[in-house]
Amino acid sequence: MAAETMEPAGPAPAEGGAVAGCAADGALAGRGATQGAGEALRRWVRRVPDHPVPGVTFLDITPLLGHGPAFRQAVDALAAAVAGLEFDRILAIEARGFLLGAPLAVQLGKGFVPARKPGKLPLTVVRQAYELEYGQAAIEVHRDAIAPGDRVLIVDDVLATGGTSAAAAALVERLGGRVAGFAYLIEIAALDGRRRLGDRPVRVVLRA
Numbered sequence: 001m002a003a004e005t006m007e008p009a010g011p012a013p014a015e016g017g018a019v020a021g022c023a024a025d026g027a028l029a030g031r032g033a034t035q036g037a038g039e040a041l042r043r044w045v046r047r048v049p050d051h052p053v054p055g056v057t058f059l060d061i062t063p064l065l066g067h068g069p070a071f072r073q074a075v076d077a078l079a080a081a082v083a084g085l086e087f088d089r090i091l092a093i094e095a096r097g098f099l100l101g102a103p104l105a106v107q108l109g110k111g112f113v114p115a116r117k118p119g120k121l122p123l124t125v126v127r128q129a130y131e132l133e134y135g136q137a138a139i140e141v142h143r144d145a146i147a148p149g150d151r152v153l154i155v156d157d158v159l160a161t162g163g164t165s166a167a168a169a170a171l172v173e174r175l176g177g178r179v180a181g182f183a184y185l186i187e188i189a190a191l192d193g194r195r196r197l198g199d200r201p202v203r204v205v206l207r208a
């Protein structure tokens with residue numbers, strides 16, 4: 001089978017539109033990633049209007065996940081973006097956060113902590129409720145997943161309102177850990193989720 005490349009034969013998105021371009025200098029805030037990587041990845045993210053509720057434009061990364069070189073480049077770009085941050089383990093948020101956080105942990109040789117939807121983890125957990133752009137939710141982490149003093153990088157696919165990430169940070173700190181920073185494939189800049197993250201480092205590959 002011919003190798004896939006970052007340049008698809010036709011338009012990447014089968015339906016919906018690729019994430020529209022924004023100012024070139026704002027397109028990639030990778031701080032270590034290359035602008036070319038961010039721009040190459042932009043075409044693999046679809047904008048889906050009115051999903052999951054009217055008024056929300058959903059950024060769908062399934063085209064990126066479905067294309068081997070794009071998926072690899074996304075993980076590589078995240079790795080480059082977090083270069084210089086010091087952390088012991090990566091915490092990622094179910095479900096889409098796992099898709100990027102786990103391969104990033106493998107690539108960087110770090111442990112992985114899953115923050116799961118309620119009721120999934122079998123042992124004693126800490127739980128944090130939060131609000132999303134389109135509803136309410138909660139996440140749980142095993143109480144023994146983070147030790148006091150652990151430095152934790154929080155990884156997710158999308159930073160929107162920041163509610164999910166703020167909840168994840170609260171869990172880390174309730175367990176005595178320290179949040180070393182946050183890393184995202186995509187930041188929805190208009191929703192200004194950064195305001196929820198305090199003064200901790202925020203690394204982003206692509207801004208929509």
Ligand SMILES: O=P(O)(O)OC[C@H]1O[C@H](OP(=O)(O)OP(=O)(O)O)[C@H](O)[C@@H]1O
Nearest residue numbers: 094095096133158159160161162163164
């Ligand atoms: O910044 P926020 O406004 O909190 O939104 C970002 C979160 O929303 C999405 O997850 P979602 O809850 O839709 O779940 P999923 O990963 O299971 O699709 C996304 O994967 C982030 O975790």
Ligand SMILES: Nc1ncnc2[nH]cnc12
Nearest residue numbers: 057058059060133158160
């Ligand atoms: N607009 C959006 N697209 C994709 N994931 C999201 N998570 C929260 N808001 C989102």
